[in-house]
Amino acid sequence: MSRETADLTEAKDAIAPEVEEDLEDLALGEDYALNPDYVDLVADALDRGDAERLSELLGALRPADVADLMGFLSSGDREEVIAHLDPEALAEVLSELDPEIREDVLDHVPAAILAKALGEMDSDDAVDVVDDLEDDKRAQVLAAMPEGERAAIETSLAYEDETAGRLMQREVVWAPQFWTVGQTLDHFRREGDAMPELFFDVYVVDPSHVPVGAIPVSHLLRTKRDAPLAQIMEPVTEIPVGMDQEEVAYIFNKYHLISAPVVEPGGRLVGQITVDDIVGVIQEESDEDILALAGVSDAGRDADVFGIVKSRLPWLVINLATETVAVSVVGVFQDAIAKVIALAVLMPIVSSLGGNAGTQALTVAVRALASRELNAANAARIIWRELIVGLLNGLVLALVMGLAVFAWYHDARLAWTMGLAIIANLFVAALAGILAPIVLERLGRDPAVSSSVLVTFATDFMGFLALLGIASLILL
Structure with a gap:
């Protein structure tokens, strides 16, 4: 190597850390989200086919940020990005990807490379x-994986989805009860390469x-x-291998666990679950409940139009049917409406x-059921509390709305009608909102999915019936 070449190399090495x-x-804003300008830089490097610049840009990102970046790229661009990742980096990125995006990415990864990447992952991620x-x-x-790794994955896949068996990692640190602390620490030092990368407890x-x-x-x-x-x-708090992951998350939260053995x-002992896995479960279950309350599924960044329509339309059809029944009560009182247009x-x-x-x-009830704060032991008290709240809210709103109606229409009987209808409907709303999820859970149904339709039907039906029924008694 010439002296000039050596000097140039040294200069590049000195500048590289500063550029990095x-x-x-x-790359990241103050909120740790990817900077749109940085995404544009990556897209520009991909468009120009500048492999060196692309590697430089990807090298400045953490695996979770590369996974986030994938959501902003087309399928073809993702394939190009994957080609620039070694098996170790690919393993970390795959662990962080959204499921929908990961399915697309996996289509572009050759089986041999993917087998190597899986070998770099914790067993639960693999x-x-x-x-x-x-x-x-x-x-x-x-078939491309070593026999031991393949057998471990096949064993885990035999467990049902969303259970502790699927959630656990098989890498676990244990010691016989007759050992001393010194024997245990010496064993850890000898077997360091075979131990999990991160662990919190020795079982x-x-x-x-x-x-x-x-x-x-x-x-x-x-x-x-x-x-x-x-x-x-x-x-030690043991987790049965067949326990539902939502139950596991509840146990971790209740007993403030960092990790727990799976048996x-x-x-x-067959594995362990750590708190980082539980954080993901809690986020997943929370997202499912929020979406279910609105009767929709997760419309991720790669969701197609027809898939979204397919998930939302059935609930809208059910809602259309219940609303048709609810408004049918209006037809019964059409003579009253014709006489009192204000109705x-x-x-x-x-x-x-x-x-x-x-x-x-409804929202309070679903959350309380999910967090085990509402059960048979306190259901009567919670129901009674919500009814009192509904009644008090109804009284306040009835007073406000009654005064407003009287000021506008100068009709005391109409004001009384409006006030009484509001009290009746808010009482029914509280009753439906608390009872619907409780009854659905007792029937083995997900209360977050079906409750909103039932509550909407009850409040609309009762709203029309209360106002028009009371008007027929007082005004006509």
Whole structure:
């Protein structure tokens, strides 16, 4: 190498860290979201086929940011980006991708490369990725993996979806109960390469490999070497392998767990679940409940128009049917409406107030059921509380609206009619909002999915019936 070439290389090496730092600053905004200008830089490099610039831009991003970037790119551009990632980087990016985007990305990854990437993942992430593959490609990828890794993934796939068995990672740190702290730490140092990349607890097991306790790593490091594990271990909360992931999240939240062992029906330790997995479950379940309340599914960035229509239209059809029944009550009182035209103006107000009040009660009830704050032990008290709230809200709104109607129409009887209708509808709204999710859950249905349609029907039907029925008694 000539002296000039060496000097040029040294100059580039000196500048590179500064350029890298500038790119990192440009990549993310203050809210840690990708900067649109940075996305444009990546798109420009892709359009020009500038592989060196693309590698430079991707190198300045963390795996989670590369995964976020994929959502802003076309399918073809994603394929180009994937080609610039080594198996280790690809493994981290695949773990962070949204499921819809990951399915598209996996179509562009050769089976041999994907098999190497899976080997770099924790077993729980690898199972998620393999589960997204088409049957033919799944067989190719599994065939390209070492026998031990393939067997672990196939065993996890045998568990039902959204259970602890699917959620757990098989990499787990355990020690026999007759060991001392010193023996345990020495073993960790010898077997460091075979241990999980991140762990929080050491599970103490009996000769049958059944967990009998757990020791936080921080406690282990502060304890004298000659202390037996059996004397310093703490009680352990076991997670059955078939438990629903929502139940697992509830246990983690209730007992403030960082990690927990997963056991087979016989009690044998087969894996562990860590808090980072639970954060994802909580986010997933929360998103599902929020979307279900509106009767829609997740319309991700790659969702197609017909898929969105297919998910939303059935609930709109059901809502159309219930609203048709609700407004049929108007036809029964059409003579009253013809005599008192003001009723036609006031009807939407009564039904709208009831609908909003019902949604408030419904939202509180669904959240309470999901967080186990509402059960048979306190259901009567919660129902009674919501009824009192509905009645008090109805009284206040009845007074306000009654005065407004009297000021506008100068008709005391019409004001009384409006006030009484509002009280009746808000009471029914509170009753429907709290009872609908409770009854649906007792029937084994998801209360977040069906409750809103029932509550809307009840408040609209009662709103029309109350106003027009009371008007028939007072005004006619």
